[in-house]
Amino acid sequence: MVTIKDVAKATGVSPSTVSRVIADNPRISPDTKKKVRKAMKELGYHPNINARNLVVKSTKAIGVIMPSSANTALQNPFFPEILRGIGSVTHNMQYSMMLSSGESDEEIYAEVQRMVYGSYIDGVILLYSRVNDRVMNFLQENEFPFVIVGKPYENINKITHVDNDNFAAGKEITRHLIEQGHEKIAFIGGSKDLFVTMDREAGYEAALKEAGLMDCDEYKIHTEFLKSGGREAVEDLLALDNRPTGIVVSDDLMSLGVLSTLEESGVNVPQDISLVSFNNVYLSEITRPALTTVDVNIYELGAQSAKALIEKTVTKTEPSKRIIVPYKIVYRDSVSKKA
Amino acid sequence: MVTIKDVAKATGVSPSTVSRVIADNPRISPDTKKKVRKAMKELGYHPNINARNLVVKSTKAIGVIMPSSANTALQNPFFPEILRGIGSVTHNMQYSMMLSSGESDEEIYAEVQRMVYGSYIDGVILLYSRVNDRVMNFLQENEFPFVIVGKPYENINKITHVDNDNFAAGKEITRHLIEQGHEKIAFIGGSKDLFVTMDREAGYEAALKEAGLMDCDEYKIHTEFLKSGGREAVEDLLALDNRPTGIVVSDDLMSLGVLSTLEESGVNVPQDISLVSFNNVYLSEITRPALTTVDVNIYELGAQSAKALIEKTVTKTEPSKRIIVPYKIVYRDSVSKKA
DNA sequence: CTGTTAGCGCCTTCAG
DNA sequence: CTGAAGGCGCTAACAG
DSSP, X not given: OOOHHHHHHHHTSOHHHHHHHHTTOTTSOHHHHHHHHHHHHHHTOOOOHHHHHHHHOOOSEEEEEOOSOHHHHTTSTHHHHHHHHHHHHHHHTTOEEEEOOOOSHHHHHHHHHHHHHTTOOSEEEESOOBTTOHHHHHHHHTTOOEEEESOOSSOTTTSOEEEOOHHHHHHHHHHHHHHTTOOOEEEEESOTTBHHHHHHHHHHHHHHHHTXXXXXXXXXXXXXXXXXXXXXXXXXXXXXXXXXXXXXXXXXXXXXXXXXXXXXXXXXXXXXXXXXXXXXXXGGGTSSSOOEEEEOOHHHHHHHHHHHHHHHHHSTTOOOOEEEOOOEEEOOSSOOOOO | OOOHHHHHHHHTSOHHHHHHHHTTOTTSOHXXXXXXXXXXXXXXXXXXXXXXXXXXXXXXXXXXXXXXXXXXXXXXXXHHHHHHHHHXXXXXXXXXEEEOOOOSHHHHHHHHHHHHHTTOOSEEEESOOBTTOHHHHHHHHTXXXXXXXXXXXXXXXXXXXXEOOHHHHHHHHHHHHHHTTOOOEEXXXXXXXXXXXXXXXXXXXXXXXXXXXXOOGGGEEEOOSSHHHHHHHHHHHHTSSSOOSEEEESOHHHHHXXXXXXXXXXXXXXXXXXXEEEEOOGGGGTSSSOOEEEEOOHHHHHHHHHHHHHHHHHSTTOOOOEEEOOOEEEOOSSOOOOO
């Protein structure tokens, strides 16, 4: 391995001078800079990141923590996409990203501890948000920089987070159904622990109320963010005496399950039942019919959170903030007018 | 930050002793071990990974490099799934994984250089394999440990790789179609640069030959590993005078595109055209109809490659090897008997 | 079984 | 504008 000393020797300057040209210190003469850089190139010198980290106490790496069910989580195209967003900015800023690989809460917690205490990383992005999360508490207690994607349960203005206006989105997409003449509209969402679900559902309820429509409990179902979840939900809904004619589903992947179960049951979408959904994952234009869904701009969610986190880690004193990424409804073929 | 010295002082021993209990060195008395560990806990000591790395010259982290089109790559559920496999073993062995985030060839190359030269990582897993890849050449020249998922273009027995027997799989799945009475069978694959495609295609051809069926060029289409790719391919196929009744598609995601294009064109699967595919991504059981596909055991592909890589990095002299992960055909609803 | 001594490769005062 | 010296936190011989 070629070190700073080697290039110092080769150039006839001292190691500290080399160090300074690496940092592009302005008080080094252009001449020596040129010389040194040339030597670096010739010798194939590359700074050893560990040595540097050791002294500057920064790794220029961030940890990205997936929800505890990492196994199932990665199945949702939401995550790959958000990773892309994060990756784009880490890459531009010459940061690396370290992915969590634990599958249980326990494992993840241990992993985060290792990352933080071992100074593997400068900060973390939490790709989920739920009530009373151990990992988040840990991060807070240690005053370790982090940002969460979604809405924090409490201390909402003490925690930097990037989110959509899920309430507004839920309201708007539900209103779309209403405008098409639907009056019996159901909601299928994920766990009530998750803020996404709650916000979207609140929006849905607000839209119903505004239109003077009934808002009954049997139309609201909570299940897993997966295809299987969608399946069960539909069965419940179809068993109702008073079947809905429209459904608001809080995740595209769930919609997939909903769609296929509906089809199996001989219900046509959108003729018999209209469907609207959330996220606009690439799948949603592939399904038959293609989904009308709210594009939450997943990529941007990732990019913004990475940006915010990195800012936070460099200027240790960055105030916490709330970043709202705009959404946009994408109209496709899963909704039809109700006579 | 609490260091090794602090706990040494607190315990009344020397730093090296503390270091040894960290490494669980057998020549330390159980007594002192206990004492030291207690102090570590009380002080909240955690070893600084950078300091350690600096001296032992190992980071216990591996780099995972995605295909250059990382943007589109992550869209294929294949990658999240293989990450899961890799993650499972890195996690067990207390390794971390660093994900590439570059989007162009150029960026990725630079990224890998940084990872390697900066001693961020001990080894890399290449999640693709193509002819004359710059990154791979770089790794080879620098004798940096790496394994590739797939089949290397050359030096096949000098490069550790983990792969399926794609030839056999291609042959077997095609034979399935033949056994169901199909005689006009097309093949849709990805770029010819990629070994996966070539191997699967060769298997397909072998099966046709064995059955004495015709093997014509207009039945073989190469396109992108994406939904859009599937779409174009189908249009070409349907334009033929002599339409195939069966199609072998070399990737589930492509099959999705194929499926939806077929449906739009009013062809029924499997009544009019039967479809078989590869990978058994979770999507393949969600589609209508669910896909008959070869399960290549993506998770295992990832796990094996991580295992092999880590072995390689610890025993610097591990011989290169070829690891074949078994596949299994999953029969679902996309194939029907031809009268 | 344990302490002492040297660094790992780099950055950062402090002097010139 | 540049050198010398010291230290980041840890491990690894080498002594005892």
